[in-house]
Amino acid sequence: MTNDITKLLKGKATTTKSKTSKVTKPSRKKKPATTIKETPITTTLNKSTKKTVIINDKAFEFEEKMQSSTCKILGTHGLRFQSKLYSEMVKTHKEKFLNSDDTSEPLVKFQIASFDLDDTLIQTKSGFKFGKSADDWKFKYPEIQEKGKLTEWITQAKDCKDEEKTIIPIMVIFTNQGGVTNNHDSNEPKSKSLLKLLTKLQLILDSSPLAEVPTLIYASTKKSKKDSQNGVGSVDELHSSFRKPGIGMFEQLKRDLSDGVGIDGGLIDMEKSFYVGDAAGRKSDFSDSDKKFAENVGLKFYTPEEFFV
Numbered sequence: 001m002t003n004d005i006t007k008l009l010k011g012k013a014t015t016t017k018s019k020t021s022k023v024t025k026p027s028r029k030k031k032p033a034t035t036i037k038e039t040p041i042t043t044t045l046n047k048s049t050k051k052t053v054i055i056n057d058k059a060f061e062f063e064e065k066m067q068s069s070t071c072k073i074l075g076t077h078g079l080r081f082q083s084k085l086y087s088e089m090v091k092t093h094k095e096k097f098l099n100s101d102d103t104s105e106p107l108v109k110f111q112i113a114s115f116d117l118d119d120t121l122i123q124t125k126s127g128f129k130f131g132k133s134a135d136d137w138k139f140k141y142p143e144i145q146e147k148g149k150l151t152e153w154i155t156q157a158k159d160c161k162d163e164e165k166t167i168i169p170i171m172v173i174f175t176n177q178g179g180v181t182n183n184h185d186s187n188e189p190k191s192k193s194l195l196k197l198l199t200k201l202q203l204i205l206d207s208s209p210l211a212e213v214p215t216l217i218y219a220s221t222k223k224s225k226k227d228s229q230n231g232v233g234s235v236d237e238l239h240s241s242f243r244k245p246g247i248g249m250f251e252q253l254k255r256d257l258s259d260g261v262g263i264d265g266g267l268i269d270m271e272k273s274f275y276v277g278d279a280a281g282r283k284s285d286f287s288d289s290d291k292k293f294a295e296n297v298g299l300k301f302y303t304p305e306e307f308f309v
């Protein structure tokens with residue numbers, strides 16, 4: 001496990017080094033990058049589009065900005081990451097749908113294996129409550145990697161047949177990142193906490209077994225004090241609904257899945273989908289936000305112990 005991450009980090013560091021090594025100043029050799037701070041994810045493409053999200057029948061508008069090919073900042077309230085595998089899969093099905101004669105019915109049904117992130121899928125390596133750096137994490141249960149619980153579920157789901165519809169199993173992570181400041185103005189330097197989160201999520205997506213599973217990650221973030229004072233960024237209501245147990249991240253997922261294949265609604269097989277989280281309102285739990293979130297969106301709920309052990 002540690003070796004895997006070390007390899008991964010070394011890989012990233014090498015990529016960064018080769019990009020910068022073309023600068024024609026041979027005399028002073030810079031120390032090779034040994035940290036992951038300069039991974040390509042920090043490149044802003046500055047493409048932005050107006051989007052609307054509907055939560056509890058109310059529409060909220062926000063400006064969506066492309067952070068990289070895999071990450072979109074949805075607004076100050078949150079962001080979305082998608083794995084390469086997910087992007088490829090959606091592209092294939094979108095083409096299939098557009099080429100189909102009957103466009104009234106969805107051709108695909110998504111089965112969702114969804115998870116909280118911290119203390120459900122991962123925990124810190126350092127033992128601190130909050131990670132000290134973007135690589136201060138490890139999978140919490142050996143079952144996630146060694147026994148291939150996730151890939152096993154995906155294989156089983158793929159084998160399910162549902163009349164003419166194609167079953168697409170995907171993995172989704174819903175994570176509250178209340179400590180991460182997400183600035184409204186993209187010209188302003190991004191906060192350290194946001195850069196750290198972006199790098200960490202990219203590392204998680206690139207690691208096994210997630211790299212072998214079509215995955216989406218939704219993270220809720222906070223507005224900076226300055227943006228609040230200036231009255232810019234996503235509205236407060238959107239911020240609070242995007243935080244679990246609010247249903248905002250799930251509503252955004254539904255819209256994104258519809259977008260992907262060109263149909264609106266009814267795409268998630270709720271019966272066969274589920275959500276796993278550690279905030280289940282047990283004596284030792286800090287909250288019941290994961291359990292409430294599953295109830296609010298109508299997904300079956302498991303604690304990590306029930307699901308992984």
Ligand SMILES: [Mg+2]
Nearest residue numbers: 116118119278
């Ligand atoms: Mg948690």
